[in-house]
Amino acid sequence: MDFIxxxxxxxxxxxxxxxxxxxxxxxxxxxxxGSRQNDYMIEKFQSVKSIKxxxxxxxxxxxxxxxxxxxxxxxxxxxxxxxxLSKFYLDKEYRGKGFSKEMLSFVKSAAIENGLKRxxxxxxxxxNAIYAYEKLGFKRTGTQKKDIGSGFFMDDYIYEYSDIx
Numbered sequence: 001m002d003f004i005x006x007x008x009x010x011x012x013x014x015x016x017x018x019x020x021x022x023x024x025x026x027x028x029x030x031x032x033x034g035s036r037q038n039d040y041m042i043e044k045f046q047s048v049k050s051i052k053x054x055x056x057x058x059x060x061x062x063x064x065x066x067x068x069x070x071x072x073x074x075x076x077x078x079x080x081x082x083x084x085l086s087k088f089y090l091d092k093e094y095r096g097k098g099f100s101k102e103m104l105s106f107v108k109s110a111a112i113e114n115g116l117k118r119x120x121x122x123x124x125x126x127x128n129a130i131y132a133y134e135k136l137g138f139k140r141t142g143t144q145k146k147d148i149g150s151g152f153f154m155d156d157y158i159y160e161y162s163d164i165x
Contacts, residue, residue: 001102006061014051017061020070021046024089032126037152074103082118083111104136108164117164122156133159
C-alpha cells in the first residue's frame with residue numbers, strides 16, 4: 001500500500017482526488033443520509049474548489065494506492081492538541097480486508113512526527129464504519145450536530161484514538 005500526498009499545485013491530481021472521493025462518498029453515504037444531502041455535501045467538501053480551499057487551510061490529502069490502483073484516500077489537519085482525521089475512506093471492494101489498519105498506522109506516524117498524542121474524528125451516527133473505528137481502538141468521546149447549510153445537518157459521534165506510540 002502506498003500513500004501519495006496530494007500536491008496543492010497539481011490541478012490534475014486535485015481533479016483526480018475530487019473524482020475518487022466523490023465516487024466513494026456517493027456510494028457509501030447515499031443509503032445513510034440520502035442522495036440530496038450527500039450530493040450537497042460532496043459539492044461542499046469534495047469538489048475541486050473545496051479541496052483547494054481545504055489544502056489552503058492546512059488539510060493534507062493522500063491517495064491510497066494498491067499496486068497501480070487508487071483504492072481510497074485520507075485527509076487530516078494538524079491541530080494544537082491532536083491530529084484531526086477528516087476523511088478516511090476506502091473503495092467498497094477494499095473494505096473489511098485489513099487495509100484500515102495500515103491506514104491508521106500511517107496516520108499515527110504523522111501524529112507522532114508532529115508531537116501529537118491523539119487522533120480525533122467525526123463519524124455520522126448511522127455510519128456502519130463506527131464498528132471499524134472501534135475495532136481499530138477509537139473511543140467515543142462525544143456528539144456533535146453541525147448545521148452545514150441548505151437545511152442539512154451533520155449528526156456525528158466524536159471519536160478519539162489515544163494509544164499512539
